[in-house]
Structures are given as structure tokens and as C-alpha cells.
Amino acid sequence: MSNVLALLNFCSRIQPSYLYSKDVTLHLFELQDGKLAATDIYNTQGEKVCEVTAVKDGNLITVKTNGLIGQYHILLRNINNIQTVSNGSVTQTSEGTIITLASEYVEIELA
Helix, strand or coil: CCCEEEEEECCCCCCCCCCCCECEEEEEECCCECCEEEEEEECCCCCEEEEEEEEEECCEEEEEEECCECCEEEEEECCCCEEEECCCEEEECCCEEEEEECCCEEEEEEC
């Protein structure tokens, strides 16, 4: 498996209609050099509310979003060698590195 971009939303599962574009965690798995990983996010009415792309170029990962509301998280699965990020804060976990931010664009430089 390569270039997987998965979306998880941790809003209440009891209420069937919630903002899919809020409180989002993007999981990036095994990004291949030069390949684009992308996903669109739709609401319960089938309308596209967000777009997300991620691309790795050497030791640089660029993530662009459009339509996410407020702060969100990027979880780089099994990647713990972050050198710098252009926006946001970095937290190391057993699953990988979490970057928390509220901007539509981030560059992540790997060591």
C-alpha cells in the first residue's frame, strides 16, 4: 500500500449529522516520492466541503487543505524524524508524529 490519506473525525457518533470538516485528523501512510495523495470530504447531503492533498518531494512533505474548519491534525504514521514544520506544533506519539495547525498549507521537512 502506498500514498494513503485517510480521514478521521471524532465528533459525536450519536448525532448522524455533524460537521465533517471540523475536528479532523488526517492520517498519512507511506507517501511515495513525487506521488500525490488526495481526498475530498463530503457532508451528509453529498456536497463536497473539503479538499486535502499531500505530496512528498525528497525530504519535504507538503499538505494543502481547502475547507477545513478551525484547528486540525496531521498524523504522519510511523514517521518520527521531523526536522521542521512551517506551521503548527509537533507531538511525537507511538503511532508517529502529530502536527496540529489551523492553516491551509504546511511544509514538513524530514531529517
